[in-house]
Amino acid sequence: MEKITQLEMVGISKSFHGIPANDDIHLTINSGEILGLLGENGAGKTTLMNILYGLYQPDSGQIKINGQRVKIRTPQESMAVGIGMVHQHFALIQPHSAVENIVLGYQHSPLFFPQKKIQDDVLAFSKKFNFDIDLSKQVWQLSAGEQQRVEILKALFNGADLLILDEPTSVLTPQETQELFVILNRMKQEGHLIILISHKLDEITELCDRVTVLQKGKIVGHADTKDVDKRALARMMIGRDVIFNIEREEIPRSEKVLSVNNLVVNGDKGIPMVKGITFDIHKNEIFGIAGVSGNGQRELVEAITGLRKSESGEVRITDTDITNQPPDKIYNEGISHVPEERIKFGIAPGLYLYENAILKQHRSDKFSSRLFLAYKGIKEHARGLVDAFQVATPSIFIQTKNLSGGNIQKLILGREIDGEPPVLVASHPTYGLDVGATEYLRKQLLQRRKEGGAILLVSEDLEEISELCDRIAVIFQGQFMGILEADDPNIKDIGLMMAGTLQL
């Protein structure tokens, strides 16, 4: 197969259940180029790339490589013409080593002892691109960034000239993101073609040569990234201006609501992940915890909300000690929780929307007697939530898994703050959501602050943290590197604190 020097998609259309996901899409990419594909969730970016990768067949339109029409019916055919894709969720076998994973998908693997025979080739390949991974390690021992590099290596080793990356930085730390960009730039110099799917404006402007913007399945613009600013791109993407600086009015800090005192929490492997953390949150305050994920945020949140036992220290709400109480007790004391990974923790996907509208509150007097649930009141409550929190759904009698991520998150947030709890713990509340839903959810958090709520916000998104929080704690290896006021001049060094090189 000759090397891809140019790939064209001509008039691609694809609809699901009569709803167009892609409508007459034209795009071109040339060798040595990085093309950004920008759009909100549900704009049709992933569908378009899945067509290119052979997972979907277009209803109409053609794909041309070097001017020649090609048919791509399966991922195998796609690989054969030189296209590789790294999905947002990695397709690696956790208990196998990185080499074994690469060999598994390799088309020319020998029948016997494949990993031994190919290992050297893989290593040479890995060196060429400066991939810094121990390939003999099992996948579960690798960090998200390393796993991603294994995926990229897998695609390249299979002879991919064109590499599609779907939201590649959503699982990466800032450093890993920079390392990825170095790799991608190097590939670009080698003459590879790269398509980057993203809804992060920074990445697109930093990395891509050109950008194509999709909105509701249609192309709404092409641009050279050197000619556009972020604001213009954002407007193209959602069709209106976004408020990048949400107004956060000054509210004086009032009485203490939640206090965490010298808390120590073990992780899943029995090693302390939270090593003596102390802080207070007041009424009318959003307290942010910034940090690279995996530094104890999850364990801290789980200990506060009752999902994990702490080893020592205490958690108090006003004057009540709630250390190591069960989750429903803690909820009743006034701490509600928007969990990370909303679909995994926040809902029962197969149950109806109205049944999910009371999860964790199903024992409250409002919704149940000792034995029976009060379904009439529950349905009314669910309808109220849907209206108040703008959950887009045909009815409350729909299985919750059929809602989009943004709508599920609106439902969860609505469920958690509707009863006006004194404390809200929110973990990565806007992770993976589009600009519209993100803006809406952030405004709701500020609204809650205005009403007198105390909010603990855990996020990796520094923009989010700096926009919303009154105070920001930076966590590194289970300890706070410092607690900053929103207007603290040290905030410019927050990156150093996240990396553990600066402690205040």
Place this chain on the structure above:
Amino acid sequence: MLHIKVTDRESISNKRSVMTLIVSLIAGMTAMGLIFLMSGANPFYAIFKIFSGSFGSRYGMMETITKAIPLILIGAGLAIAYRAKFWNIGAEGQLLAGAIAGTWVGLNWGPHLPSYLIVPLMFIFGFAGGAFWGAIPAVLKIRYSVNEVISTLMLNYICAEILMFLIVGPWKGKTKFGYPYTDDLPASAILSTITGTRIHYVTLLLGIITVIILGIVIYKTRFGYEVRVIGENTHAARYAGINFFKATVIIMVISGGVAGMAGIGEVAGLHHYLLYPGSVSSGYGFTAIIVAWLAKLNPFFVILSGLFFAGILVGGDAIQISLGLPAATVQVFNGTLLVFLIMGDYFLKNKITLKWAKG
């Protein structure tokens, strides 16, 4: 080349569910027809015989109801367990455990107590026996992560062997001429039947009450809600503060307990003494798995699917006699239907499109 495309269906109408069910049953019976054909029987006649044998006469109908009793009881209990994604394959053992516990009460206390005391006591102990046998795998799963499919299945054999030990050993009847049976239950402990039939109506009534209670439990109560959340997403259940240990044990106490009631019902209603495990129950604990699935894990529908499979059991006996087919035919029939029902489920949840394309 033929291209097959599988996509999720977004919504499933009731009409489509019912049609899929009917088509799967017809497809299953067609496949069964081929098997009859291969064994030299006229498939139309054989299938006609099965249903005329079970639903076509008064005698057949009454036998069908008799065999539906244990299927309904066990099927309703399994529906609850499967809702919580606890794969209880051990209803057969739980049935036998209930039979053992109930029979012990009947033999020992029956001679001294009137019917209105001993019968409820037997059912209570039957429930307790099945519940105990069902709670073991629940505890094993939560405390030690033992896979319940394996533990429940294995416990079937253990209970069958305990029963064998009892009837050839310590419980062997003095009046049974050396056969491995217990003595007959005293008259006060024997369930009366509807005249001219073998329908022990007390157990039947218990079955219907169980169905109603379990239906309400699943769809209306707080506990049922928690069970469904556990079945859908264990992480969400943990987040919601649902007590796993308690819920799983309760589910298996119920599921095993009702199987145990079915067991003592069979002994006190039909056999009147404890005998070989394979004779106490002709695989009801396994057939009820299909009953629960055919009912879509809805306890109310278990009554219908229980009657349907009881009909096939009775009809199977009929074709053994009239067509000279081996006894295993019924099991092949049931298995074939289950395979087609599960296939039907797949087609119900996914949309399959076929397209011929050149090249």
